[in-house]
């Protein structure tokens with residue numbers, strides 16, 4: 001895979017340095033049979049700081065809620081036939097469904113089968129998500 | 141429309157007012173309500189035993205002229221067969237008109253409420269919420285103090301794990317001009333998220349102390365809770381502290397004449413029995429008030445479900 005020249009795919013840019021792997025995991029990219037490049041600590045031409053970048057060499061559907069939850073400052077570039085066709089900004093989702101699980105062992109989600117694992121945004125300013133059921137705060 | 145109550149904050153202050161008004165009308169004119177729920181069934185679905193809470197719900201439904209389906213061993217009868225809370229709630233929805241559910245896991249009542257086709261009242265979901273206890277506390281404060289504002293409220297004992305305390309703070313934080321005095325050992329202080337997210341966020345004055353004696357004279361309400369042995373890392377700390385949070389007639393001498401002493405019960409030894417005859421002891425009135433508020437809530441939810 002030529003990481004510079006994607007023909008059809010997605011580039012997740014301006015990831016806060018260090019969060020690339022978390023996004024990779026939560027998007028389930030390890031389970032997909034597509035070429036993925038993670039670039040860590042790239043120099044950002046926005047401000048000269050560091051950033052991570054994920055390049056996915058396939059036009060797959062990704063869960064934008066994951067990006068909004070982990071790192072709402074990212075930009076998503078959709079590339080078709082070598083051309084940038086869409087540049088998307090990501091917002092924090094109000095609800096995050098079946099992306100992560102509650103770590104509270106006393107939470108009903110630890111035992112109840114076929115239940116949606118839901119987290120709701122309770123504090124936008126501080127990016128706080130809480131389990132819908134037990135209200136335990138979750139870390140990004 | 142079907143509506144459930146999981147958390148005390150599911151009820152607006154207007155709804156709390158209307159529930160209190162209903163409860164006070166029930167107290168004044170019980171005969172008017174003796175058949176209010178005739179033909180209706182309350183299912184008490186208890187996945188862990190809590191005799192006093194279950195009795196309160198059942199007495200409430202009987203006094204409204206309704207019937208009760210009591211499942212006291214829900215944990216053994218359904219969970220052991222691998223049935224989910226959601227399926228149990230769906231099944232019970234076919235038999236009853238309203239559910240009061242107790243479960244050891246946090247959030248279990250919400251799962252039941254989402255699955256049930258009838259209203260669900262959370263009768264305690266682990267350490268999370270127990271809204272009808274708080275409703276009992278609120279009616280007690282209203283009847284004893286006449287208002288929800290201008291009060292200095294002492295909370296004493298286990299403020300770290302005590303869900304009744306957190307819930308009462310949440311409920312009382314919605315009314316103006318109250319002050320909280322947090323009385324606990326260092327080990328059992330109110331969690332910082334409650335202080336930060338509720339008290340500081342709303343600019344509510346509070347002070348923290350380890351001394352019940354020092355706090356007593358300024359209080360209008362004293363809410364006692366049990367200091368449990370298992371909360372301490374070592375036995376010495378427990379033995380050193382356990383007696384400092386016992387209220388007895390001697391300590392009560394320093395308190396205001398119209399103090400309202402509350403406790404969610406059961407008590408072990410944190411309120412000496414020599415306090416019981418004092419007119420300031422309100423914890424058994426609290427039990428009775430709990431039944432009236434449960435009656436008011438059952439009435440409200442059944443009425444809304446029928447609309």
Ligand SMILES: [Zn+2]
Pocket residue numbers: 102103104107108109131132133134135136247
């Ligand atoms: Zn949870």
